[in-house]
Amino acid sequence: MAHYAMLIDASRCTGCAACRIACQMQWQLPPEVFFNRLEFREQGTYPNVRQDIVPVQCMHCDNPPCLKVCPTGATYKRADGMVLIDHGKCIGCKYCMVACPYDVRQMNERGVPEKCRFCAGHVETGGQPPCVATCMNDVRIFGDLDDPNSEISKELKRRDVFQLAAHKGTKPRVFYVKSKK
Amino acid sequence: MSRFERWMAAPAAMVLVGLAGAVNKIINGEHALGTTAAMPWGLLIAGYVFFAAAATGAGLIASLGHFSGKPALMALERRGMFLALSLLIPGFGLIGIELGNPLNMIYILLSPNFTSGIWWMGFLYSIYLALLLIECYYSQVNPTNKNLKMVSALAVLNKIAAVCNLGAIFALAGVRLFWNGYYFPIYILVTAILSGAAALLTASYLTGKRAGLEIEPAIVEALGKIMAGCIVIAAAMTALKLYANLQAAEQPLRETAAALVSGPLAWRFWLGEVGAGMLLPLALLLIANFRAKHTFAAAVLILIGVFAMRADFIAAGQIIPQVVVEGVQHTAYHVYSATWTEWALLAGATGASVLMYAFAEYKFTLDAEAADTFADPECVADLTGRRKLTV
Numbered sequence: 001m002a003h004y005a006m007l008i009d010a011s012r013c014t015g016c017a018a019c020r021i022a023c024q025m026q027w028q029l030p031p032e033v034f035f036n037r038l039e040f041r042e043q044g045t046y047p048n049v050r051q052d053i054v055p056v057q058c059m060h061c062d063n064p065p066c067l068k069v070c071p072t073g074a075t076y077k078r079a080d081g082m083v084l085i086d087h088g089k090c091i092g093c094k095y096c097m098v099a100c101p102y103d104v105r106q107m108n109e110r111g112v113p114e115k116c117r118f119c120a121g122h123v124e125t126g127g128q129p130p131c132v133a134t135c136m137n138d139v140r141i142f143g144d145l146d147d148p149n150s151e152i153s154k155e156l157k158r159r160d161v162f163q164l165a166a167h168k169g170t171k172p173r174v175f176y177v178k179s180k181k
Numbered sequence: 182m183s184r185f186e187r188w189m190a191a192p193a194a195m196v197l198v199g200l201a202g203a204v205n206k207i208i209n210g211e212h213a214l215g216t217t218a219a220m221p222w223g224l225l226i227a228g229y230v231f232f233a234a235a236a237t238g239a240g241l242i243a244s245l246g247h248f249s250g251k252p253a254l255m256a257l258e259r260r261g262m263f264l265a266l267s268l269l270i271p272g273f274g275l276i277g278i279e280l281g282n283p284l285n286m287i288y289i290l291l292s293p294n295f296t297s298g299i300w301w302m303g304f305l306y307s308i309y310l311a312l313l314l315i316e317c318y319y320s321q322v323n324p325t326n327k328n329l330k331m332v333s334a335l336a337v338l339n340k341i342a343a344v345c346n347l348g349a350i351f352a353l354a355g356v357r358l359f360w361n362g363y364y365f366p367i368y369i370l371v372t373a374i375l376s377g378a379a380a381l382l383t384a385s386y387l388t389g390k391r392a393g394l395e396i397e398p399a400i401v402e403a404l405g406k407i408m409a410g411c412i413v414i415a416a417a418m419t420a421l422k423l424y425a426n427l428q429a430a431e432q433p434l435r436e437t438a439a440a441l442v443s444g445p446l447a448w449r450f451w452l453g454e455v456g457a458g459m460l461l462p463l464a465l466l467l468i469a470n471f472r473a474k475h476t477f478a479a480a481v482l483i484l485i486g487v488f489a490m491r492a493d494f495i496a497a498g499q500i501i502p503q504v505v506v507e508g509v510q511h512t513a514y515h516v517y518s519a520t521w522t523e524w525a526l527l528a529g530a531t532g533a534s535v536l537m538y539a540f541a542e543y544k545f546t547l548d549a550e551a552a553d554t555f556a557d558p559e560c561v562a563d564l565t566g567r568r569k570l571t572v
């Protein structure tokens with residue numbers, strides 16, 4: 001059984017938002033709905049300043065608060081780690097939106113609080129999520145943690161990584177490379 | 182047009198406005214609301230909490246009448262049950278429209294997730310509705326039925342569980358620090374009784390007024406004392422919570438408390454929650470020593486104030502941006518502004534509540550039997566001046 005995860009090297013991001021658009025194309029989303037966003041952080045004091053750009057999306061948490069609060073079990077976690085939504089079961093109460101510490105859920109046209117799907121249905125057949133494939137700077141690496149030869153497994157061993165808001169106990173499956181700067 | 186029909190014209194118009202809002206919500210979905218991805222819960226949720234909690238409060242006072250043996254409260258038993266029903270059903274209507282499809286509420290029961298507070302809310306409030314219907318039915322056809330005692334006892338437990346769970350939905354959202362902890366389940370219980378008593382007094386006073394008769398002073402005093410007591414507890418809880426949060430180590434907690442005290446929520450907090458919901462009614466109740474007219478004015482102010490409380494606490498839990506990436510500077514506050522659709526739906530629910538209650542007053546016997554309550558049958562027969570009609 002695969003165990004999917006993502007590694008993001010935010011220091012390589014130029015903020016072009018191609019990942020966001022590629023994802024919107026993949027899932028045919030309207031312009032106002034997007035599954036990944038960029039957060040901008042100013043560092044330092046004038047004149048020694050820089051701007052970090054941090055891509056944020058659903059963390060496919062191993063301890064997902066959105067799943068616990070969902071009244072109908074519409075949000076579920078697959079054995080391969082993906083947190084997905086059964087649209088047929090969703091009643092649109094928006095409790096998952098309130099409970100998500102990463103603010104990644106967005107209401108779609110049919111009243112379902114949607115989010116990144118880790119491109120379920122596409123990656124099992126060997127494909128890469130478009131946010132990964134389209135990025136000109138290889139900011140993201142997606143793969144199977146159970147495969148020691150996968151690029152993500154090797155990079156996670158080699159690099160110093162962290163998770164966003166890890167203190168909230170969500171156990172995210174999206175890892176970030178620690179910045180050297 | 183009869184006097185009664187004239188009285189009912191305003192709530193009927195409100196229902197029509199509400200229907201316009203409902204149609205707009207059904208056609209335009211989320212776009213009809215002022216909610217955003219950052220503030221997904223708005224005025225409709227506040228409205229639902231207001232109606233559901235007031236229904237529970239009115240129901241609890243009705244139960245108090247059943248079990249306490251106090252004549253003034255016993256006289257309120259049936260009126261409390263019917264009023265609870267008239268508040269609960271429009272509340273369900275609000276949440277049904279917020280969900281986009283009222284049938285979704287039924288689906289909650291068919292596909293349960295027991296770790297979800299909203300699932301328990303659906304479950305407990307469905308039971309509440311069923312028990313209320315049973316109680317109301319028996320109160321009319323067979324008030325001495327011996328099973329009624331058991332149903333009423335069950336209903337008391339159900340009401341307390343339902344309203345505390347309503348608070349727990351927010352407390353268990355986990356990541357919203359302002360809502361966390363044991364505070365809100367208890368706070369909602371206290372303010373539910375407060376709004377239930379205020380709604381009961383308003384209803385009793387107005388139905389009596391319609392027939393040109395005075396409400397029984399013992400009832401005014403009993404409800405007035407309940408309201409005054411709840412205001413004192415709620416005020417102490419609010420002051421303690423805000424004081425603790427303003428000193429808290431966690432920045433989001435300090436910022437949330439500041440948003441209420443001196444930020445974008447301050448006008449509603451001070452004017453609505455504190456002024457209309459606590460200080461003015463308490464002054465009216467105590468200065469006038471529970472005189473009917475003043476207690477009625479206090480009850481109306483309390484209803485406005487408690488609605489402000491609901492709107493404040495729903496907004497306060499979401500207004501501070503969550504820190505996802507350390508060091509990112511967000512706008513100080515998320516913005517939420519209710520749309521006409523949301524206000525129309527609230528007006529519609531209020532109108533529906535008034536109409537349903539007026540229908541119950543007109544159609545059923547809501548006054549307690551004379552022998553059950555006061556020693557003087559004269560004063561009970563015309564408790565609120567309503568014509569006695571039997572089913």
Ligand code: SF4
Binds near residue numbers: 099104105
């Ligand atoms: S990031 Fe949010 S939506 Fe995604 S699994 Fe975690 S809690 Fe759920």
